[in-house]
Amino acid sequence: MSMTRRIAFIPFILLISIVILSLIFPSLPKPTKPNPDINYADIAWMLCATGLVLIMTPGLAFFYGGMVNKKNVLSTMLQSFISMAIISIIWVVVGFSLSFGKSIGGVIGNPLSYFMMKGVIEGGPITSADGTIKLAATIPLVLFAFYQLKFAIITPALITGAFAGRIKFTSYVLFIALFSIFIYSPLAHATWHPDGILNKLGVLDFAGGTVVHMSAGWAALASAIYLKQRNDTNHTPARITYVMLGTGLLWFGWLGFNAGSAFGANGLAATALATTTSASAAAAFSWVIFDAVRGRKPSAMGTCIGAVVGLVAITPAAGFVSIPHSLTIGIVSSIVSNLMVEWRTKTNLDDTLDVFPCHGVGGITGMILTAVFAHKSINSSVVNNGLFFGETKLFMVHMIAIVGVSLFAFFGSLLLLKFTDIISPLRVSADEEKEGLDWSQHGEKL
Numbered sequence: 001m002s003m004t005r006r007i008a009f010i011p012f013i014l015l016i017s018i019v020i021l022s023l024i025f026p027s028l029p030k031p032t033k034p035n036p037d038i039n040y041a042d043i044a045w046m047l048c049a050t051g052l053v054l055i056m057t058p059g060l061a062f063f064y065g066g067m068v069n070k071k072n073v074l075s076t077m078l079q080s081f082i083s084m085a086i087i088s089i090i091w092v093v094v095g096f097s098l099s100f101g102k103s104i105g106g107v108i109g110n111p112l113s114y115f116m117m118k119g120v121i122e123g124g125p126i127t128s129a130d131g132t133i134k135l136a137a138t139i140p141l142v143l144f145a146f147y148q149l150k151f152a153i154i155t156p157a158l159i160t161g162a163f164a165g166r167i168k169f170t171s172y173v174l175f176i177a178l179f180s181i182f183i184y185s186p187l188a189h190a191t192w193h194p195d196g197i198l199n200k201l202g203v204l205d206f207a208g209g210t211v212v213h214m215s216a217g218w219a220a221l222a223s224a225i226y227l228k229q230r231n232d233t234n235h236t237p238a239r240i241t242y243v244m245l246g247t248g249l250l251w252f253g254w255l256g257f258n259a260g261s262a263f264g265a266n267g268l269a270a271t272a273l274a275t276t277t278s279a280s281a282a283a284a285f286s287w288v289i290f291d292a293v294r295g296r297k298p299s300a301m302g303t304c305i306g307a308v309v310g311l312v313a314i315t316p317a318a319g320f321v322s323i324p325h326s327l328t329i330g331i332v333s334s335i336v337s338n339l340m341v342e343w344r345t346k347t348n349l350d351d352t353l354d355v356f357p358c359h360g361v362g363g364i365t366g367m368i369l370t371a372v373f374a375h376k377s378i379n380s381s382v383v384n385n386g387l388f389f390g391e392t393k394l395f396m397v398h399m400i401a402i403v404g405v406s407l408f409a410f411f412g413s414l415l416l417l418k419f420t421d422i423i424s425p426l427r428v429s430a431d432e433e434k435e436g437l438d439w440s441q442h443g444e445k446l
């Protein structure tokens with residue numbers, strides 16, 4: 001039996017186990033009284049927002065797929081699509097429990113809290129231990145759970161741009177499963193659960209600056225270092241039209257990503273939608289202008305990358321800052337990431353699609369600027385205003401959180417890469433890389 005078949009036998013056994021578990025734990029709902037807090041307008045909006053966030057992952061597939069060599073387009077796009085399948089299964093079995101289950105020390109949820117979605121259909125909102133904080137109280141818990149699933153799906157998919165064209169598909173599948181359980185879930189719990197350690201510290205992350213973009217960015221950097229350079233680092237983007245299509249889908253879906261994080265059809269959702277749009281527009285234009293100042297032609301690729309960087313940076317701030325300040329966030333993040341991309345090209349670091357300079361650095365910039373511009377008049381949950389308004393506590397808390405999350409995501413990802421490599425070698429052979437992953441990994445061609 002070949003190595004590939006032996007490795008594939010392991011997830012096959014796991015799938016059979018899941019079938020057995022689903023028969024043992026069907027999670028049938030128990031009769032309950034109507035919840036007086038439920039708001040049907042909020043339900044309608046959050047159903048739409050859930051769909052919007054899901055479309056971001058196919059959007060990312062086009063965004064990344066258009067940037068790589070033609071021989072790696074399908075494999076790169078599939079890495080995003082397969083994330084929708086794998087992470088969904090993990091989330092139903094244990095991922096939601098680890099992220100939003102009863103807190104264990106503020107760092108992880110009890111894996112048995114919602115095991116196999118037990119109690120989710122009839123369950124109430126996620127509540128702090130003392131009962132004073134309710135998360136998403138006006139929508140059914142099952143809707144909250146599957147809205148959050150879409151965040152868990154796209155996070156490991158973001159990493160794929162760092163090692164495009166040189167990772168074995170089976171090894172990638174194992175790595176993202178481990179990443180979801182051991183990196184994403186603890187960060188989601190610590191940041192978004194009412195009893196999470198970062199939440200209680202006062203960290204503001206409206207829709208995923210730390211949980212999504214910093215974690216993916218640092219994992220991307222770890223992957224680029226661990227997998228080393230491609231044999232041929234020169235490549236021509238396969239289809240820039242794919243990049244533009246992907247950007248459109250990402251921008252469209254990001255409105256659900258950020259505005260949906262208000263968990264209701266309300267003014268805060270409208271504010272988040274406005275700040276998201278403004279920051280992305282400012283970042284896209286800034287990228288083009290900054291390139292022009294340095295003597296480069298305005299490009300479709302630059303416009304698209306700038307737009308996505310703006311979306312990344314405004315994500316943690318979307319529901320905490322004013323619309324004018326969102327323009328500043330877009331402009332600053334665009335210039336910072338542009339400079340980081342330029343720096344990266346002068347090093348031996350082979351982050352194929354610049355995931356760390358755009359998502360990692362963009363997320364860090366967004367978290368810093370959230371601590372600068374956040375104000376309680378935008379969102380009453382803000383306890384301490386940002387540095388711009390003369391208060392320093394929030395800024396210091398964010399600096400501590402950025403360092404802690406960075407160390408955890410980077411070194412944790414390195415450890416998971418090493419563990420994966422031992423079980424299933426990560427790197428394709430030189431011949432497979434030369435042939436292209438579309439054919440060598442999947443037997444398909446564009």
